[in-house]
Amino acid sequence: MELFYYAVFGGLAAVVAALELSKTNKDRINTSTAFNSFKNNYLLVYSLMMAGDWLQGPYVYYLYTTYGFGKGEIGQLFIAGFGSSMLFGTIVGSLADKQGRKRACVTYCITYILSCITKHSPQYKVLMLGRILGGIATSLLFSAFESWLVAEHFKRGFDQQWLSLTFSKAIFLGNGLIAIISGLFGNLLVDTFSLGPVSPFDAAACFLAIGMAIILSSWSENYGDASENKDLLTQFKGAAVTIASDEKIALLGAIQSLFEGSMYTFVFLWTPALSPNDEDIPHGFIFATFMLASMLGSSIASRLLSRNSPKVESYMQIVFIISSASLLLPILTSFLVAPSKVKGGGISFSGCLQLLGFSTFEACVGIFWPSIMKMRSQYVPEEARSTIMNFFRIPLNMFVCIVLYNVDAFPITVMFGMCSIFLFVASILQRRLSAIADKPNRRLGHDEG
Template sequence: MELFFLVVFGAMAAVVAALELSKNSKDRINTSPAFNAFKNNYLIVYSLMMAGDWLQGPYVYYLYSTYGFGKGDIGQLFIAGFGSSMLFGTIVGSLADKQGRRRACVTYCITYILSCITKHSPEYKVLMVGRVLGGIATSLLFSAFESWLVAEHNKVRIASVPFYGIDVFASVPFSHFLFSRFSILAARGFEQQWLSLTFSKAIFLGNGLVAILSGLFGNLLVDSLSLGPVAPFDAAACFLAIGMAIILSSWTENFGDPSENKDLLTQFRGAAIAIASDEKIALLGAIQSLFEGSMYTFVFLWTPALSPNDEEIPHGFIFATFMLASMLGSSLASRLMARSSPRVESYMQIVFVISSASLLLPLVTNFLVAPSKEKGGSISFAGCLQLLGFCTFEVCVGIFWPSIMKMRSQYIPEEARSTIMNFFRIPLNIFVCVVLYNVDAFPITIMFGMCSIFLFVASILQRRLMAISDKPKMESWTAMDPEAEPLNG
């Protein structure tokens, strides 16, 4: 392996270790033992869920190719996955608000396990069913777990609330009692700032450390133990089953809006009205779609960008380097969110500008560095520059995830959280399907240039979100209930 790759990986690992070890009291949030137990339980489950996802990623294309399918057939399978996430996944994910987020998380485990089982069949129709199931599971992964966490984090226990002479004992979201005329005598809702700690740790572990370990474990199963390309999918199913057992044994159920008279169409209509009537929610959805669309496009294009002439590059090692960069980003995000300044709405403007510049590198190097026409060999000088830019983009990805989670927890209403989050994924999935379908129609540099423009637009929208986020909320609260009174003690 070339020295350059080892130096980049080593430097990234050293920076991550230094950041984590150098945290002081200003970079840490003092929490309670009850919260730590709650957080650790969620992190264990989330890490197992992400292990089930990461184990599959590097081997999906490879497995399909070993079954004898060509690029066109494999492309259709991938399009089916994203299309399923957009259509069926949106419906199933939105049911979490009404049927329960814990139940939706269990559904994710079952659906993804079934998807893993279909990988044992070389039949195209069976594999297509697996992609549809995988698409549904993806929507649940990126909506149900976060929705459960936010609701459970903010849940308060109402004890001895006077209601027509009857004492009521119930667990409800704090927002439902924000202007209640009753008194809360006992509360266990955790501080809002602590939520950002769970988000940053989840990304650090789930999208960083677990991804690296999953890649190494998958390589051990396939290459070292020669168990074949289907072995990582079997291992993923085992991790998902363990996580499901923990969910069933330790998680409580929570809902968005459990009203019995609301059908799915009414939920969709309510979510659409919420997005259209609140500029902050609409901006957040546009920002998320622009960034994630660029991110998924990057996932498809980084390999041909670094090896345009079939240069020999260590794909697994580069992937691990990207995950280290993402860990670096999440570590930076945890420091930023532990402090009152700068606010997340502020620093994310800079993150989007940096990510835009980093994905512009392939276009810039194409003009400044003469492209090599020699087939094979080691990575070119332009490739080295692009790799550094791609690592910078992955750092931005690591900052993006916990930061967007925090903003979603602030701006998306609890009663329709999963529904709105799945609405955000509709334009994303359309965009990815279009890119997959036309991936050979445009040069790679043009595709990266398009992503760079999208990210710059995201920075502009983030600036607008920053400008309107400081507006007082009292007007909207008063409009909802003019006779509302503040809480007593």
């Protein structure tokens, strides 16, 4: 079965390489030297930020077990992280719009570095503080950097289409290549050099500090709402009214919550799905395979976004349907393939089928990120961008907390079925968004005729 893992990884690597090498001028966007310099600076910072995040992921649960905590206590720590992101996310988003996005990005670095330092303590309260700090940092990572980029991009007078180039490259590097390298580097620190499970967190803190130095020395500040007399509550209400009064923004928020909720649930479910009888599976290698599939998705997205047709609103309907179908595989295999009763051993036949389905889902994730960023840049108003983006994360974090709390209460097939339904609903909402987005153009064409 080892050959199967290598075949999937090698096949994905070959397709990614072929896609990248076969790009023609039609697939490339002609840009300026000034833009390339700006883009490369952002990509360097974003890659360092994502390295700081990815290095920690595979070792959080493991570290807590080495400190002697059980599944219940670890679950509470994880819930604290998502709960913190939900409670403080919108507040830090509003502060980012008001106090400055560059300042918010620096705050992310400081908060996450402090969270990494807490991992040295085996004290439950200190680790809980670390999770709360980590939750705040995550809110900033997924709002402040994108808000700074979009504002700075237009402030410097760059073409709107060039923004999609930065988005797709950021996902290709940050959520693909950097994730794979971080996984291998973490493995090197913990297993090869035997530096212990805290070492990836120390390495993450170093990368975050380097990124912070680059932000402080090369980024200019930009703001959302320039009005000084608006307090936090007024800003918060304004963002809520904007979402409620614009169906496109409300739909975008619902689509994002449904997809990301399914994605984060999948993160918890793929391990037990592939090893229901404690099969011996190479977690690190499978994680790297998923990240490679995500790179494939972002490579496809960069081609789609560089062209005027099909529009992002149209092709995302298909992406959501494919992702919905891919997460139905664990349910289908449970009916169609006889379950193995043997404990341990290698991955089963149904596990192999599911791995292919999960890789397809990860490719959809790779398409989703730059595409949703592109849609947000079109529909979300500049003055409250960070606030609104963190508003979108409230239902997501609430959903993940509920799933984490009840992870043992439902069979794994029910969880996957729920995610599949959510993704199908996202495709229906995307269809509605596409119809609304087309209306002004049709009216304009009719008036001109």
